[in-house]
Amino acid sequence: MNKKRLQLGMIGCGVVGTAVANLVSDSTLNSFNEIVDLKSILVKNPTKERTNLLMTQNFVSDINKIVEDDEITIVIELMGGENPAFDYISRCLKSGKHVITANKEVISKKGSELVSIAKHAGRELKYEASVGGGIPILSSLSNDFSANPIQGIRAIINGTTNYILTRMDNEESSFEDVLKDAQNLGYAESDPSDDIEGTDAVYKLSILTRLAFDVAPTTSDIHKEGINGIKQKEFRYSRELGFTIKLIASAQKRSDKLLLRVHPALIPKEIPMANVNGAFNMVEIDGGLTGPLWFQGAGAGPNPTASAVLSDLMSILEGRNRIDQTIVNNHTELLQLAPMDDYRCRYYLRVTVNDKAGVLAAIATILGERDISILSVLQKDTDSKLKHADLVIMTHESKEKNMKAAVSEIKALLDVINLDSLLRVEEYS
């Protein structure tokens, strides 16, 4: 037990940084304050008053005040974004400091490079807080599946979209109205595009994928669809069919290939993931030996994120090796990435059509020619004035490539007014 006090540096002091600063100094909660001091915090404006801090802190505005301070041995990066975070983290590692970060974007885009810099410098780079908030999912993936040939990961890893989808399913509100409300309540940012377009989930999935499969996908390797096109009607019809809608991030192994995808999907109501509501996250890992394991909890928020940062801090203090440092591994094969065209699932298709004979036959013919068989058809919301109707079609399991081709032919049909929605059904075996 080394009682020498360690000096920490911190980059950024928003809500998570404030929580971390307060937690390492609050001796009623834990004993960090017996061995560490938070020496310097890098912020844009060091003179700004920060009333939420329990203790006075030393703010600096120049990164060199941290990089060149040899007393500081561990730096916590909480500024977010790719740049200048990448530069700051690299320089801290190269100057001999361990780094803890909650920054999913920089770990997703530059993770392999940063890991290699850390290894070269003989320092640790830890990023538990970058995925799943307080859920210790990276620690588990890195440490607890050593003998498992991991088969797949499937997750709800974006709290903002899950909050919006849950409310759309529970209320009769539109995407736009719920988003506005989520922004007012602080569940969505003023520029929500990273969340609702699926980018945030792509970052997190790429981090999980690297740890689980030793494959480092770029963000463009991951099929991405957001939730911004989703209509209220889809929830109503899905519910009738026994489903809810979630934004799913998945990395699944099929023989020697790995398929990576982020998109909204219909989830059967009886599956645990269908009942993960509000801002909660859930990560499902099929370990091969363990069978499926589910980890659920708050995926964001200052305290859960700070908890993950501090568990990384503790692992450094205790000299535990965790992420990215294994001597036994379960990556016995080099996995290729599969194209989304190879994916197979059932599909939910909604088209607005002219309500007259022969339209369904024409659609069914196109699907049949592409080897897509229909499981059920509901005709809904017939508009007797416009003579329009909704056709809600569920297919049997079909190939993505075929469905894409069929869909463009269906769109071109004279009596098809609009192809409103094409959603995948998430398959559980």
Next chain:
Amino acid sequence: MNKKRLQLGMIGCGVVGTAVANLVSDSTLNSFNEIVDLKSILVKNPTKERTNLLMTQNFVSDINKIVEDDEITIVIELMGGENPAFDYISRCLKSGKHVITANKEVISKKGSELVSIAKHAGRELKYEASVGGGIPILSSLSNDFSANPIQGIRAIINGTTNYILTRMDNEESSFEDVLKDAQNLGYAESDPSDDIEGTDAVYKLSILTRLAFDVAPTTSDIHKEGINGIKQKEFRYSRELGFTIKLIASAQKRSDKLLLRVHPALIPKEIPMANVNGAFNMVEIDGGLTGPLWFQGAGAGPNPTASAVLSDLMSILEGRNRIDQTIVNNHTELLQLAPMDDYRCRYYLRVTVNDKAGVLAAIATILGERDISILSVLQKDTDSKLKHADLVIMTHESKEKNMKAAVSEIKALLDVINLDSLLRVEEYS
């Protein structure tokens, strides 16, 4: 990276031992076989043919062949039970070997003593597989909640009873019939008493409690009720009231006291734990900072258990300190144990009564005198021949001590034929 091959010993070779032996030698799944050899396995009958093993193994029948073999540096104990496992584990630790065990009974009863022997010997004692099968719950509790003032643990940690309760809720079968079937299918042992009486759950709860709260309860410190008295009727009535029944193990902090209990409880249908079915386990940890986290997966079975054993093996190989070796802790207060009499919850009470006026009034009077108010009463299954009826009473939140006193007075009422059931409602805030 140390490439010197390590020699393992193993004690016991049942289904889990066979899985472990096969997994460390199967290079298609992981790379353990590049650095470890399984040198000797202690069994009662070394000449017995074991056709399930992938490789020929060296069986011994004398523990000294393992204890005194200086080449063996890590021993995996899979024999179960308190004795002679305690003696074998102690001797292995004292002779300088690391020990991995899946034995919940010996860790529950002798954990503190074994931890102290291990520390004294400078060796590691690991027991991830003793709770929750393939769910990495001990690793998470030990490593990932460092800054959290843990508030409570609540779990379904016995697969056998959860399997039985799930089937009783889904079918119209009696406890006895489902148990018999579970035994035939291998979900329950021929002597199922440890599982159905709650003893197994008590062992596991005591292990979780020691890691989460730094309190080492004896088994008699934990209030224990099994599921053997539960009638089919309770599932029918609970369902009508919006509940299912699960065997819950709980350690909850209230101010500076810790209440430990294992008993069947009514769970509101909309709570995640209500939907954990069959042989699955779920552990809920309220971390204080993280908020509630749920870990769900297969709680038993050869492969999940072997996965936990091998994650312990990997942590020793990588020199990670985990369980029982922390320099920062979240145990800022010494917790006293609270008596079960202090517990407060809603109660479900079913009594068979003579179907005549005044009986309910008499029962209500007794409850009222004990400060127990009634939330609802259902009169059910009136038997017009015998003039009997079931009264199903739900109370508001009340004190255990008061309910115990009321119950014995109710039993003594002339028109009360039987007090069939008294169940607690699990409270979620």
